[in-house]
Amino acid sequence: MPALDSLLQNNRQWAADRVGRDPTFFTRLEKQQAPEFLWIGCSDSRVPANEIVGLDPGELFVHRNVANVVVHTDLNCLSVLQFAIDVLKVKHVIVCGHYGCGGIRAALEKDQHGLIDNWLRHVQDVARAHEVKLEAMPTFDARVDKLCELNVIDQAQNVARTTIVQDAWRRGHQVELHGWIYGLKDGLITDLGLQISG
Numbered sequence: 001m002p003a004l005d006s007l008l009q010n011n012r013q014w015a016a017d018r019v020g021r022d023p024t025f026f027t028r029l030e031k032q033q034a035p036e037f038l039w040i041g042c043s044d045s046r047v048p049a050n051e052i053v054g055l056d057p058g059e060l061f062v063h064r065n066v067a068n069v070v071v072h073t074d075l076n077c078l079s080v081l082q083f084a085i086d087v088l089k090v091k092h093v094i095v096c097g098h099y100g101c102g103g104i105r106a107a108l109e110k111d112q113h114g115l116i117d118n119w120l121r122h123v124q125d126v127a128r129a130h131e132v133k134l135e136a137m138p139t140f141d142a143r144v145d146k147l148c149e150l151n152v153i154d155q156a157q158n159v160a161r162t163t164i165v166q167d168a169w170r171r172g173h174q175v176e177l178h179g180w181i182y183g184l185k186d187g188l189i190t191d192l193g194l195q196i197s198g
């Protein structure tokens, strides 16, 4: 498997480069992580969290799933959120979606994709809640991109409503929530202007 071998080769090169530039990089990181940011993003391979915001290992705590969805019964996402806020004491939670999201598109299409359709029901709920705004968009692609934005805002609001964030705010832990969207076409992130801080 030459393709897989090249991944391991890349890894050895990467580690060597890091140590070359910063000899104590790994020994420092091994002892602790102290990220200030939690990133909740899409699993899409074109949206690599650390890379697009220029952060090193140790600087960004990350949770990714298809279409960056935050569901109140998702133990996986909630556990990441709780650990990030209560233990790591992150200062910012960023929900970052992206334009042209395949999950969002699939949620708007009527086609069936298997098990994932159950997950995307959450995005369809967002679409239903904003039906009028979506119907006003001139094309299907524009509707997809609009839903990408609306989904970020709704999911960030879901973060705000969790007992984890509510309790943190009650304790006086100033954690801020943000809604961002990434453009596949130019690599740029737009702040959707949503900032929630208790």
Ligand code: CO
Binding pocket: 042, 043, 044, 066, 067, 068, 098, 100, 101, 102, 103, 104
């Ligand atoms: Co996506």
